[in-house]
Amino acid sequence: MEQDTEPKRRVRADALRNEDAVLEAAKAVFAEMGVDAPAREIALKAGVGVGTLYRRFPNRADLVASVFRREVDACAAEAAKLLDAYKPADALERWLHRYAAFLATKKGLAAALHSGDSAFETLPAYFRANFEPALASLLERAAQAGEIRDDLQAYDLLRAIGNLSTAGGDDGAAHARRMLDLLIDGMRRGAKASGSQDAD
Amino acid sequence: MEQDTEPKRRVRADALRNEDAVLEAAKAVFAEMGVDAPAREIALKAGVGVGTLYRRFPNRADLVASVFRREVDACAAEAAKLLDAYKPADALERWLHRYAAFLATKKGLAAALHSGDSAFETLPAYFRANFEPALASLLERAAQAGEIRDDLQAYDLLRAIGNLSTAGGDDGAAHARRMLDLLIDGMRRGAKASGSQDAD
DNA sequence: TGATAAGCGGAACATGGTTCCGTATATCGC
DNA sequence: GCGATATACGGAACCATGTTCCGCTTATCA
Structure with a gap:
């Protein structure tokens, strides 16, 4: 119209x-x-x-929201590029680190989200609408290739990594990275290809 | 020491x-x-x-925290006074309205709580440590007197009223009050003394 | 290549937190 | 009561930051 x-x-x-x-x-x-x-x-x-x-x-909120959307776009878009360049499980691993890096730059945003400013209202939906399909495609390809377990939900992973990343402390960044690596190892160990050795 | x-x-x-x-x-x-x-x-x-x-x-946070604690003290202390002055269920009803009024003055505090300022860290615990026993004593007395149902948890109620109070909108205050009255009626209808008529 | 609208920079203004210090006064020893 | 003096007071001044305004610059177009 x-x-x-x-x-x-x-x-x-x-x-x-x-x-x-x-x-x-x-x-x-x-x-x-x-x-x-x-x-x-x-x-x-x-x-x-x-x-x-x-x-x-x-106003500030406009700028913050624009930057946020732009970064979400960039990060989500990288999933496809990584899938072209690496074998599925490696693409997945790289993207998860990329995602963690994205989260690491979000100081204070969580608080701002709850500030009630209307410019922020649509951001959580935007976040999920972009990241969930991106990660889902990575998971699917890696699972199809038998490189990781196949029972992982994209949204669960996004949230889990978000939670890991918020754990502050002295060297929050290093800590979060260690925990993420652990998570990724866990995904790989459960792969069909490597058998069902789920001891300890 | x-x-x-x-x-x-x-x-x-x-x-x-x-x-x-x-x-x-x-x-x-x-x-x-x-x-x-x-x-x-x-x-x-x-x-x-x-x-x-x-x-x-x-700094501001010191002041905010002090005011908050002082108000929590005053509100919690009123429970005992009301129990002396009214029959249990009425004391309970009055206190719940008092509590709702307390919450109504907390504009912006919720956001501040998440700001990460260390002066605020202990406030949630302070809140619960004071209000839960206060409300529990009211509930217990009213339940003993058979004036209200006896399966109500103090903390559940505190949270529920908190949630009711946050529902914004045009006349949030009036809306919250109506909902609270509904809740109180519900508590009374479930009393042993008034039988077990839980139709509609 | 000149006219002109679009866009630019940053001074200026408004607001609010925080500090500083000269002044006032409550307390205490007498 | 009466100073002496530590304590506390008030508010101007300072600084940081969001936001507006306007004279100047420049990319575009005919």
Whole structure:
């Protein structure tokens, strides 16, 4: 029904460049300082003025949500690429680490999600809608190849890794990585190909 | 083991008065504007300077936690008073409304709890440690008197009312009150004294 | 290649947390 | 009661950060 009012001029090239630069900078800054990072910091890193930032993202929540969606897209898209480049179980392992890395950059987002800001409401659904099929395809291929057990649910795994990643502590990152490796080993041990040796 | 270093002078009377005034003002302002209310607002309402506020509560979280504990104490303490003044089921009903009123003043606190600030970590335990025994005593007395059913768990009720109270919407307060009344009626209908008529 | 709309940068403003310090006063020994 | 003095007070000032505004710059188009 709706028709774009045909614009006389196309969007300026620098505007496009800047939008991208802002998103990239925001991604980096959020990862480093959490989603409460100051807007000036992001503008500085992006090499633009704060005015430019605010013109495109009228408030913080818009920016946060955009960055989040962009990262979800990138991470989910990688599943297909990995499947092309590696044997299924290796692709799966690499992707899970990639996913864990994604989660590691989400400092403070969990709290923001509960802030009630309407810009965040659709994010959990977006998260699941993208990651669940991505992981499911990896699991399916690896299970078909007999490289991992075949009774794993994508959503369960996504949640489990999310939980592992939130366990803070001194060296949370290293801890989470060890636990993830354990999980992956467990997936492989249960594979049909390697028999049913499930002692200890 | 530790011994207070015996102070030469006692705490000044005005300091005591001001601490109380700040807590009272903070309670009112938090209820009205949420826990993110500006410190100046609180100082103004308390009739003190911000300096006074900050001397006693070095940061916001300290103040929020103190107000919260004070309100929990007051609400929990009321259970005993109500039991003295009313017949058990009425005391219970009044207290549940009192508890709902307490919850209604907690705008934004839920989010703050998840903020990771260490000053908040002990609050949930404090909440439960005070409210569960208070409500349990009310339930027990009313059940003994045969005025309500006897299969109610204090913690379940606390949670249920908490959930009812969070349901937002246009007139969240009125809605929550209606639901609470329904709940209370349900408790009474199940009483031994009134038979076992659990139709519709 | 000039006209012009689109876009830009960053100063300026608004808000709110926190600190600092000169002033006021409650307490205590006399 | 009466100073002396530690204690506490008030609020201006400072800093960080979100947000707006507008004069200047520049990509686009004819």
